[in-house]
Structures are given as C-alpha cells and as structure tokens.
Amino acid sequence: MAYDVRNRLTDLRREFHRYPEPGWREFRTTGRIVEELERIGVDEIAIGRDCLATDARMAVPDAAAIEPWLERAREAGVREDVLEQTADGHTGVVAVLERGEGPSVGLRVDMDATAISESDEPGHRPADESFRSEHDGYMHACGHDAHVAMALGTLEAVAASEFSGTFTVFFQPAEEISGGGKAMAEGGYLDDVDYLLAVHLGLDHPTGSVVAGVEKPLAMAHITVTFEGASAHAGKAPNEGANAMQAVATAIQNAYAIPRHDEGMTRVNFGCIEGGTASNVIAEEITIEGEVRGETTALMEYTRTELERVCYAAAEMHDCDVTPRMISESPSVDSDPALRDLVGEVARRSTGVHEVIETADLGASEDATYLMERVQESGGLASYVLVGTDHPTNHQTPTFDIDEESLDIGVSVLTDAVLECARRRP
Amino acid sequence: MAYDVRNRLTDLRREFHRYPEPGWREFRTTGRIVEELERIGVDEIAIGRDCLATDARMAVPDAAAIEPWLERAREAGVREDVLEQTADGHTGVVAVLERGEGPSVGLRVDMDATAISESDEPGHRPADESFRSEHDGYMHACGHDAHVAMALGTLEAVAASEFSGTFTVFFQPAEEISGGGKAMAEGGYLDDVDYLLAVHLGLDHPTGSVVAGVEKPLAMAHITVTFEGASAHAGKAPNEGANAMQAVATAIQNAYAIPRHDEGMTRVNFGCIEGGTASNVIAEEITIEGEVRGETTALMEYTRTELERVCYAAAEMHDCDVTPRMISESPSVDSDPALRDLVGEVARRSTGVHEVIETADLGASEDATYLMERVQESGGLASYVLVGTDHPTNHQTPTFDIDEESLDIGVSVLTDAVLECARRRP
C-alpha cells in the first residue's frame, strides 16, 4: 500500500464510534466529515440540502425526534452553517475531487447508527479501550463508523495519487431505515458517474477476504398500516362498533399466507403493533408496522401489492378504513460483472488480501441499490464490494466490533480500484 | 269431545307415516289428502299450482331430484290430474268449507318428511307395529304425518258441526327446508282469513299439555356460498392461482366472529363444505352451506348482511369471485295475544288437556310465520299452537314417535277453537 493511514483511520473510526447518530440525525457526523474534507482539500463540498433531492427522502422522523439530536450537535460545537444545511432531516455530504481529464468515479458509504445499547462488559473492546458509545441507546453496530473512515482515507489517498478524472465520494445518511439512498441518488451528483463503488465491512467474511461484487440484495419496502374503525361498548353493544382488532387480526393471518412465488424468495412480516384504548371498548384504531422483501424488485412488489390487497379486504370485512403508508423502500440491483472483475483483479494484488470471492448473495437489503441503479440506467457500471473483517459477534448486536486491520485493507482495495477505473475509458 | 275420530285418525297418521316424502316431493301425500277431502266433501279443493305462488317457492330441488318421487307416486296409483297439478315442485293442497255468514278461519299444517333412516330396532313402535317408513332413508321424524291427520280430523269435525263462516285448511309442503310457507302465504287463499291457527305436536311438551300461542320463533335464512378462484400447480407456481381454500377459511373464521348484538340472540353457522380437486392444485371452487338466525327478523337480517360482507371481503382478499345464494328463509312472527287467549280458554275446557301454558318460546324456526305475518298484515289474528305429546326421543332422531292419544286432543282443541273463532266477529 502506497499510503499509510493506519493510525489516522483507527482514530477516525473510534471517534465516529463514540458519537453514533441515527438516520436523518447525523449532524455531528456530517460536521466532522466536512472538517476532514476541508483538511484534505477537495474541489467541492455539497452539504445536506445541496446533495439531496428533498422530496425523495424516505422515513424522515418528525421534528420532535430530530430536534434533540440537532441540539446535541450544536452543543458539541458543530458549525452553524452545517446545521443549517442539514436541518429538518437533510444530513449527508458529497465531496468532489476534480483532477483533469478522465472518467468520473464514485464511492458511496453510509454513516448512520442503530438503536442498540452498546455493551459495557469487559472484553468488548470499545468498552475496554474507552471509545464506547456516548449516546445512550445508540451504537454503531453495523460498521458505518468504519465505512466513513475508509471513505475519508480513500479520498485522501486518491487526492495524493496520479489520479486523472473526477472522484466523488457520497456520504449517504439514513441507510438503516432505507431513507437516504433514493434522495442522494437523485441529488444531482450521480448523474455523470461512470463507475460507482459501494462498500461494506464484514457480513461474515473474515479479515483478508474481499467479495468483488455482491448479487441479490433483497428489494425491500417498509410499510405502516393503520386500521380505523369505530369504538363501542364491548359489553353493551359490540355490534355498534367497527372492530379494528378483528380487522388487523384478519390482515395479519392472511399477510403471512400470501402465496410463495415461483420466481424466487419473498418475505413478509408484521413486527410491531399498537392500538386500542381499554379492554371493554371495541378498538377504534390500531397501527401495525411491517415489511416485505423479494429476491428481485418485482418479487418485492408482488408481495407488497398482495399485502395491500389483504389489508384493504380485512378493513372492508370489518367496516374499517385502512391507510397503508410506504415508509421507505429499496430495489434489488446486482453488481456489474465488468466492474466486479476489475475489483477482483485489483484486490488480488492488494496487500493483506488473502482471498478474493468473485460474487456472493447479499441476503439482506441495502439502499445503495438506488445509486447503483441510477448509474446503471445512465450507462455506467456499479459494484457493491465487501471487505472482510473479523467481527466477534453478529452485526446489530451490542457486542459488535470490527478488526481495525481491515480499515487499511479497505482503503487499499478501494484506492487501487478507483485508480484502475480511471485508467479505463468507460 | 263431540266427534270420535280416534281410530280413523290413528289409521291415517300411520298411513302417512309409512310413506314419508321430502319437501316439494309430497306427491303421494297430496294425492291421499285429496282423496280424503273428496270423501269428507268440501266446497273447494285447490291443488298444487292452484294454491301456490310459483315464484315465491324456495329451496326447490332440481328436476333430477324430483322425478323419482313423482314416478314412485305414479306407481302407487296417485291420480294423473293430481300429479299434473303438483309436478315440478308444486305439491300441497288447500281445502275450503263455505258455511254461510261468518268469519274466515284458517288452519295450517305441514306435510313433508326428513332425510333420516327410521329405526328398525325392537321397541320402536312403528317397527313393532308394522307402519315403519317404506321409503328408505326418509322418515316422518317431526310429526308432520300426525299434523295432516289432525287437520283432516278437524276439517271433518267442523264440517259436521254448526260452524258458520268459511273454514280453510292449508296443507303446506316443504316446511323442513323453509321452502313452502312463502308460496302458500301468497297463493291467494289466505287473503281474507280473519283467524289463522298453526299447529305442532310435541316439542318437549307431554300429552295433555297445550301451549296456546308460541313466541319468538327464530327468523332464519339458509345460504349457500360458492367461492371461485383459479387453479394453479401448488408446487410449481402457487402465486398463479387465486386460492378459494384460503378465501373460504378466512370467511369461516370471520363469520363466526360476527359481533353479538345488543338487541338479542343471533346465530351463524357453516355446516357443510366441499371443493377442490387434488392436493397439489390450488383449489378453484369451494361451496359452503350455512345459515343465520335471529331472535327477530331484523337480527337475522343484521347477521345475514354481515355474513355477506364477510364473504365478499374474503373473496376479494384472495382475488376470488363469490356468489352467496339465499336458499330459503322465514321471518320471526309472534302469536297474537287475543287469539292466544281464545285458544287458551278453549283448551282449558277440552277433554284430555291437563295443562294450558299461555305462551312459550319456540326456540326454533318455522315458515308458518309467512302465513301468520300475511294474516296479521291484513288485520287478522294468528296463533301458533303446540299440542303436547309424549315422544320417546327427540324430534329429528331415528326413534322419534308420538303418543297417538294426542291426535284426539289436537282435533278437539283445534275444532273447539275454530268454532269459538266463528262465534266472535273479527
């Protein structure tokens, strides 16, 4: 590796790790990225509103849920101009390096954390080495802290190289809730990208392993459904109500029974439910949160259409109204074999890489697919790269951690891939 | 009792008992009644088509189910003119006695049997005394054989009395399937009736007991629902089907869960189901038979409306078509207190009556209510009278039988009541 950023990478990752912020509330994270970008020196920095299509944002929390995080960031010293650009759910930033003639290459990383309380048990390194989350109830349990660090490292390396062309780094907010991908895909900075790389650490691949381009991320839609009936006294006149409890039970039973599909895997789930007022009152309003997935976007849409049909009929059956609301979604997009091959070749030559796997099923959902899809539709190539890391426990658990050795490896593979892209004409 | 018809009544009842015929197929029964009416001598006999509103008939079987019974009756020697008048589901007969000035009094009895195989065990009197059913699989298990005998006996007694006015006897077909009541109510002969008596034996009341007028017969509707989807190979492409099996299961679950009503008792049931072709095929068509009841006609209609809503929504949920068909129905009609009082008074004076109960809930359905309703709507009075009889086992069981002592008592009470009605001006 031409450029040693190991210590700096580790420090950065640990700093982001200490201050995890959930989707559309990454104010401090955005602020710190901007500082780093200014330190590195890039040609353009587009913050929040400037790099997002406001109307394409999904799963934006309400003001009351955003405000405390903005305040906390302000207290932590985040600059007012950044806060202004990112307010009301407009976090995220795009950095552009203009280096003369050549292809336009992009790198996309995510930056949000999840609502998990980080372990404080001995043996959990962030606790032992004092970089455990300082935001109670939130944690970087999926490695996005490291993704941001690797993106900054790669940007610095590319800036210091002979790279010729345009290099754009997308720090995308709200990946965990599938909220930010579409808005950033339509934010204007992706339009001329010829090669797009997205990256994720781990996912059961050990340090030293690289997957050149994943396939079959699951298309996903997150849906909230509210059933509204009419209350009545359950003892006195149950017939006078319109029972949202019966409607929702009918919907649940039939949702899970949506027919399996001959073209591939589908999933459906209702995970949360809440409603009603008292045991002796016919329930007037119940809300249920669920999701559908599919091996392809079409399969996800088949399942969503059926789910909506089920909900409408269940409501009709019990004389209720129903409002299914789409909270967020993401398509299924495969990596391009040509770009995947390029990454594979580069990875085989990189220090620290012991194993290169051509492709693997992602088996999860990812809204980087919105960016990939847009690039592919414009004639560009995209690949979703996995950089292995030893992780002691599963993603999304309180003791998740990464092997920081993998930060270097990631920067090395990504930098070499960016440079190699620039050498090829699209 | 003014008129001793005991032996004749018993003989008649036993003859009808030997040749039970199901609803709309009482060809032989009609033929024998006509013969008796001619023997007694009445002023008008209206057979089948002449006493029924054809379009108001319900639950008429198809031609293939009717034909064998017509043939059997023909072979038994029933006259061709009777067969012609009753063909195609037009059984039943009305007899009119014109005796000068006076009120118009009616008596309604039913005449059909049920699809139960009569016991041939020793101890079952019809078997022991050789008047067991000769029509395999069918039996008079609800006493309609005795009802016909009592009506003929009453007619003969009234004819021989000082009665002044008009006396009309309605031998109504197809009561068990709620098929004939409406057609006879609208057949023309009920229009000027001032007092209508309907009669039933037994129903857990012993010999010597009389209920002067019952209340709360359950309003009832018998419904058949067919769900039609689309078949598909269940292993290969279940998503290509529209699953009638899922639709019907959803309908069943939600039908039984129709809200109980604050105004009184309701019932709902699906009793029979059949459909589908093979275990590996998504079921295309399933038919289910059910019924709804209510303490009042409005409560039955509430339940029917909800049941239909459930079926339509269940079909919609699984992309199926659905056809609910009303097979037959009957309203809930109470006895008039004034006529009930008259019957009570008369019964208290009748030989053989030890106990007169003013009123009791019927707790079952009865399509005599159509005739009662029509009389009441025209300003007349109606009462549904129970004449007790010791019955060894429940109605609708293979060992049902009556105490033939009650035949006399019934004729006596009914005759006295008819004469008493005639004495009063409406």
Add this chain to the structure above:
Amino acid sequence: MAYDVRNRLTDLRREFHRYPEPGWREFRTTGRIVEELERIGVDEIAIGRDCLATDARMAVPDAAAIEPWLERAREAGVREDVLEQTADGHTGVVAVLERGEGPSVGLRVDMDATAISESDEPGHRPADESFRSEHDGYMHACGHDAHVAMALGTLEAVAASEFSGTFTVFFQPAEEISGGGKAMAEGGYLDDVDYLLAVHLGLDHPTGSVVAGVEKPLAMAHITVTFEGASAHAGKAPNEGANAMQAVATAIQNAYAIPRHDEGMTRVNFGCIEGGTASNVIAEEITIEGEVRGETTALMEYTRTELERVCYAAAEMHDCDVTPRMISESPSVDSDPALRDLVGEVARRSTGVHEVIETADLGASEDATYLMERVQESGGLASYVLVGTDHPTNHQTPTFDIDEESLDIGVSVLTDAVLECARRRP
C-alpha cells in the same frame, strides 16, 4: 323529607367532583370521608387496611402509578394516619353506627373516578359553576361523587333518627376496574349484615324515577394475555423465530368466534394490544387486554374457559408461551325480590319520586355483586337500587353531569329503606 340536607349534599358532591381519583388511589376522597364521619359521629371507622382483605384486591396498579396520587393527597393536607392506612392500594373506608337491638343494615357506595378529561365547554355546569375536575385527565363521569355524598347524607339522617340496630356504610374503592368489591366483601364488616342496599344514580332513568332492585348485572372478567415467542430476523431467517404476532392474530380471530351459548348472552372482546420491536424482526412479545361477560356467572366462566383454551392453542400453534392473567372479575347477582319489594314500597311514599319500577336489567357489570353475594350466602337479603337523575349526556363521557335534585331523593329513599328494614326482623 324529614331532614333537609340539600345544600350540604350539593356542596359535598361538588367538592368530591373537583378532586376525582382513580381506583386504589382515592387517598384524598378517603381522607375527606373520614373527616365527615368524625363530624357526624359514628361508633367505628375502619380505614383502608382495616376494612379490606388485602389478598382479595384485584387490579391494583403498580407502586409507580400509585405514588403520585399519594403525594398529591399529602400536599392537599390529608392526615398521615389516613395515608398510612391506605398506602399501597388500600383506599376505602367503612363506618358503623351501633344503635341498640335490631337488624344489621348495610349501604354500599363506590368512590373512584375514571380516566376521562372533563369538558371545559360552556354549558357544562361543572365548568360554568367552577367545580370542574382539578385533576387533569380524570373525572367523576359515572356519578360516584354523588354516591359518596348520598351515603354521607343517609348516614347523618339515620344517625339523627329513631333507628334501632346496626347501620354500616361501605365506601368501596376501585369499582370502575372491578378491583375493590371482593376485598371489601371479605373485609369482615359484611359478615352479619341482614339487609344490604347498593345504589347507583342515573343509567338513563330520569329524576323522580326509582328502580327498586336491578337484575342481571353482567358477570365480567378482565384478562390480560401475554404471548412470548422468539425474535428472529424477518428477512434473513423467519423460520428461526416463534412469532408472537401470528399467535396473537390467531387468538383474536378465534376468541371472537367462541360459540354463542344457548343459556344466554355472552360477550368477548380484546380492546388493547401492544408489542413487537421493529418491522424487520419477528415479534417476540405481545400483550393484549380483553374481557369476557355473561348474563350469568356460569356463562361468563364458560366464555373465559374457552378464551383461555383459544389462547393456549394459538400459542402452541406458533411455538410461543402464553400467560393469561386475570386482572379482576365480578359475578352476576340478582336483587332479592323481598328486599326489592320493601324498597319499592318505601319509594312510592317518598317525596320527589314519580315513578317506581320494580326491576330492570342492569346491562352492565358491577362489583357490588361481590358484597350482595356474600350477604345472600349468609342468609341476608340484598338489593341494587337505581335512583334516577337527568343526565345531559351518557355516563363515561366528558360532559356527564347529574341533576342535583336527585341527591335529596336518593337520601330520602335510602334513609326510609334503612329505617323500614330495621322495623322488620330478619
């Protein structure tokens, strides 16, 4: 009326109206009643723990829900000895008047309020005349404020009369949640009562009307059911979970479909539901609150047994555990005709009473039935008396109010009934 307490009654009722307290938290109410009892002068006052069977209490809230109400009462100046006696959900008080030889007569009233925000619209008299609830979110919307005032008025009147015998007044807590009746029934003060009167205002009967003894209060049980399964990632491996959402949906559907019963009316309802963690997680735990009722205690118990069977089977079906917990219950107990007749006679002679109805169906549940049942089991007589009052809107609505004229009438009828009981030997 021998004793004019009109102004005092109105003042008392309005004071209680201003400070509504929910079940097991009637600290201030208890304190004020004790003050009044001391003013009137009675022979024994048993407060809280001293008049309740601790283990028989039901629906007691947890400490966190009780504490703020205790504090608020303390700040309002309630005496420490009263607070001590009533702490931890032991509100309520019993007063005993010993007046020589004679029968033991009891009067039971309830004292808790409901979680309804009282209207502040013009036209709502408590708002117009400044005695609207000062406890936000709570309100005397069922007249228990007036019940307490009437009981105190009756006690004062009896104390001032020629009454000979023992007169015990039961101020029972937690009626709205069926929590206090059983504990007070078993608290020791009911054991020798010969005649027990319970009283309620209104229930659609106007001022001047009295129902001498109600029938058919609905037996009721309030049940909370928790389903516990195992979470799993709904996209990745739904088969690894045990889905509490599917279990609860199956339970709901089948609970409403519990068969209607031939012996009378039953009710079943699930009114509240909450559980699950996220749309993409198989729900691990869901809790649902419901109730069953019956026209008789046996019918309620039939429905409860069936409901539990449904819940256990639904859990088993989805490999979940289930814990149905009985929160509270109350039996169905009819008024004794003999005592009802006594009340009727007395009421007919009372000033202000224009109409005396012998009996009426309650059509609701009431845990006074525990006290009535205990008296009846010991050979005594009990009657549940309705005193009519014009109420502008339904009970349990934000604009509920009473006609204060009815307070006098109630005291008059109850006092006369107590005196009449004393005149008769049991």
Add this chain to the structure above:
Amino acid sequence: MAYDVRNRLTDLRREFHRYPEPGWREFRTTGRIVEELERIGVDEIAIGRDCLATDARMAVPDAAAIEPWLERAREAGVREDVLEQTADGHTGVVAVLERGEGPSVGLRVDMDATAISESDEPGHRPADESFRSEHDGYMHACGHDAHVAMALGTLEAVAASEFSGTFTVFFQPAEEISGGGKAMAEGGYLDDVDYLLAVHLGLDHPTGSVVAGVEKPLAMAHITVTFEGASAHAGKAPNEGANAMQAVATAIQNAYAIPRHDEGMTRVNFGCIEGGTASNVIAEEITIEGEVRGETTALMEYTRTELERVCYAAAEMHDCDVTPRMISESPSVDSDPALRDLVGEVARRSTGVHEVIETADLGASEDATYLMERVQESGGLASYVLVGTDHPTNHQTPTFDIDEESLDIGVSVLTDAVLECARRRP
C-alpha cells in the same frame, strides 16, 4: 444406433397408450410387460409381490377401487399367475439380465397413467390415428407409456450386445401418487446396483435434447387430515358442539402462513376439502387433503412438522380430535456428477441428439428418488436423465402427446450409457 427398433417401439408405446391404468392398478400393463420380457428372454422376472416390499407401499387404493381394474385385466386376457402376483395393489415387475462378470447396472421407468379424459378432437394424433385411450377418464398424459416402451427397447438392445455384467430393469408402479418408489427401492433387487439410470421424456425439452442428470427434484409429502368434533344444533345450542369447521378454517389459515425458510424454497397447500352434514348442524367431521414440498428433504420435513403442529393446535383450540395421515412421500435426491458426466459424454455421440445439457432443476417431485437414494447409500451412482421430445401441449393435459422420434433416441442413449457403465469398474 446399433439396433433399429423404431417401428416396434412405436407399436408398443401406442398399445400401452390405449390401455392406461392408474397407480397400483397396472394389471394389464404388467401382464404385457411380462409377455415382452419372455419374448426377449431374460434370466429372471420378478412380478409384483416378488419385487416389492409390501409394507413400504404408499397411497394404495382400497379394494373397491382396485377390483374393477383387476376384472377388466382378466377380461382382456391377462394371465392368472400375473394377476395373482399383482393382486391387492402389487403391480410392477423387475427383469434381470445376467451376462457374466461386470458391474450391476439398473434402469428404472414408471408405468402408471393419470385420471384425465383424453381429447378426441381432430388434431390430437392418438385420436386421429386410433390409439386414443380406451379406458374412459384415464390417459397416459405424462409419457409413461413411452417410458415402458423405451425400457423394453433398451433391454432388448443390451441383451443383443456385448454387455458384460448384470442389467436390471425396474418397471415401477404408482409414480403419479408417489406410491411405488419406496416399495420397489426396498424390494431387494436394488441392493447391489452400482449404476442406476432413471429416465423421463419431455418436460419442455425438445426432441434431440438430453439432460444428463437433473437436480433438485422437490421432496414432497401428501397428507390427509381429518378433524373430528361433535355435532350440535347450530340454532339451538352451538356451544354443545365441537366445531370441526372452525378447526379446519384455523388450520388452513395458519398452514399457508408457516414461515418461509432461510435455507430454501418450501411449499404448502390444502387442495381438497369435504365434510359436514347440514347447514344447521355444527360440523362433526371434515377431511382435507394437502401436501408439503421442499427444495431439500429437510425443508419438506420442516414444513410437514409445522403443518402437523398447526393441525394439532387448531383441533385443540376447538376441542376436536385430529388425525393427520401421511399418504405418500418422496425425498429430494440429486444426480451424481460422475454418472451425469458419463451420460453426457455418451449422449453427445448418440445419433439424433443435437443438444446435451449437463444439468437442470427438475422443479417437480418424483419418487424415483427413493431408488436413487438407496443406490447412493450403498455406494453406487445414480442419475435422472431427461430425453427431450416435442410435446404439443403440457404434461397432464388432455392433448398431451410425444414425438415418437424420441423413442429411438432414448433407447440409443440409454443403451449406450448402460454399455459404458459396464465398461467402467465402479
């Protein structure tokens, strides 16, 4: 091709086509095969009972369903010794050719027909050329007539060749109902087989195409479930019944909702239902037929276990008994790559073969897998070979037919494969 059997093959196939017999009733078919085997001259013929493990047979029809087919075969002149050996559901035959030293090679074909009425429309060649089914309501709609012809042709070719070793041909009954595979696998003749070939025509592969060895036949189980409750009068006392209708509806709804599995595709279906007696009777007994499938045997068994849990819990919920009966099943077994390669090589050299596909998913179920599994467990190799044929319409349709050109090709490929196996030592 070394051996021209074209005309004979066509004649044989057409003869079998004219006399289709369903599973366990292939009496005439067995008889004709035995005649052909005697004509060809083999070393051992094991008929019916002698080549089947009686207890391992599945889906055997009852005597009444077998008898008419036995009679029809007797009338057609089938020998009594064959009828005796095959009576009571023991059809099928195994032929052994002993040709000195060498490996033991097996070939398995199926021989039963399906319950489809063959088209008599012009354009359907069997109708046009007078070899349409003479057994009304039954038809060779899946090519088993041709499979038998090809097996006989291959046997004759091998017998006439230089083959050294043992060649055993398995004419397996009852494939369509998954009934015969297990019994023949355990019948004794498979124990020493080193190489087993199974063959099927068509399945959307055209004439001239060969698939050397299929993968992923779906494991399958066919299950019948009977729910038994207790009847009661639905109007009078629904609570006295145990409602099989509600139990079965609950089972259906929850069966389709069995969780999808992370390890692969599963299927579940209930395809037929029947039960209950009358609309006004709580249904006492309902039977439902269904099936489960899985991409692997373990996935099928997961689904079956869950299905049984659902049925038991649904019965328990409604106080019913339940009896799930396994009618038949078959595992999922892949072809061995080594034998698949051998077949592929041989097929590439065969006349008439234009395309050799290495492997393809079967996408259906097949009980040849029992025989393949047994060979593999004993250390042998097995491959399921598809021989393409142009078929005008889908398998299992009234106008299914094959291109008889493919009979030669099949015999050629199979014969060459058998000879090639013999050349290799296992």
